[in-house]
Amino acid sequence: MNPEELGKKYDKIAQWWHERHHDSRYGMNQLGMALKFVPNGESALDVGCGAGGRIIRALEDRGFAVTGIDVSEEMIKLALRNHPKASFLVQDICTWETDRKFDLIVAWDSVFHLPLQMQRPVIDKLCGLLKKNGVLMYTFGNATGEHTDRWHEDEFYYSSIGINGNLAALIDNGLTVVHLELDQFPEKHVYVIAQKP
Numbered sequence: 001m002n003p004e005e006l007g008k009k010y011d012k013i014a015q016w017w018h019e020r021h022h023d024s025r026y027g028m029n030q031l032g033m034a035l036k037f038v039p040n041g042e043s044a045l046d047v048g049c050g051a052g053g054r055i056i057r058a059l060e061d062r063g064f065a066v067t068g069i070d071v072s073e074e075m076i077k078l079a080l081r082n083h084p085k086a087s088f089l090v091q092d093i094c095t096w097e098t099d100r101k102f103d104l105i106v107a108w109d110s111v112f113h114l115p116l117q118m119q120r121p122v123i124d125k126l127c128g129l130l131k132k133n134g135v136l137m138y139t140f141g142n143a144t145g146e147h148t149d150r151w152h153e154d155e156f157y158y159s160s161i162g163i164n165g166n167l168a169a170l171i172d173n174g175l176t177v178v179h180l181e182l183d184q185f186p187e188k189h190v191y192v193i194a195q196k197p
Helices: 003-012 014-021 028-035 054-061 073-082 116-128 162-172
Strands: 043-047 065-070 087-090 102-107 130-141 144-151 154-161 176-181 189-195
Touching (some): 003 014, 003 073, 014 073, 028 054, 028 189, 054 102, 065 073, 116 130, 116 154, 116 162, 130 154, 130 162, 154 162, 162 176
Parallel strands (some): 043 102
């Protein structure tokens, strides 16, 4: 699925997403774990930020200057209203380029929408966007391969290089994996926290 098509699919459900996730606790314990490894961070990137809400609010409360990127224009419109101090861009992480480096990068439930062949290049890119001692937290599926599922009367694409593929990518980029958990077991949902030395 190309990013423009994915963005349009999320445009259709942006308001629903905002109402469901703005004040939820989903992913917040995991974010709290990641924040323990970056107590004095100044800059954060949220990849697939959606409409903002709980994650960006928590980062701003901790003093982070937040940049959010998402392929959905409607999600970004909501994020701009929700967080006027943050910076938001309608961008595809596969092609987005920046000279900035970040203390913390979060990609909660977003990387698994990337084309399978872009999984490793994007992980490499995220590792390269970290400052020294920077922390990367993201989610992925523990199965290897690609599939589609029906959701909100539409078809959504998912892919993953699995646990071993993700660990290899992080280690090859010089990061130390400090936490990995199948946090919704028996669902195939993994989150990992890794730090750049």
